[in-house]
Amino acid sequence: MKAMPSITVRNVPDEVHRALRVLAAQHGRSAEAEIRDILANAVKPQGRKQLGTLLAEIGRRAKLSDEDFAIIEQVRDKTPAKPMTFE
Numbered sequence: 001m002k003a004m005p006s007i008t009v010r011n012v013p014d015e016v017h018r019a020l021r022v023l024a025a026q027h028g029r030s031a032e033a034e035i036r037d038i039l040a041n042a043v044k045p046q047g048r049k050q051l052g053t054l055l056a057e058i059g060r061r062a063k064l065s066d067e068d069f070a071i072i073e074q075v076r077d078k079t080p081a082k083p084m085t086f087e
Helices: 014-026 031-043 051-061 066-075
Strands: none
Touching: 014 031
């Protein structure tokens, strides 16, 4: 497992620390886990969609039904891909 970087934050006001602990308790996690979540959400690009979300949106726009997906699954090539060789 790769070692993760650490951050130390000094001089956190008492009221901020208390509020953080309350928020962490409300989410059922440690204060450290709450801080990681807050930091991750703060630096993520806003409005960026995940691939699965985009694919689901394309399916909705095309008005594909579960039956359509079942047909696609039946006719798709299920042969495993062969790795590339450079010989």
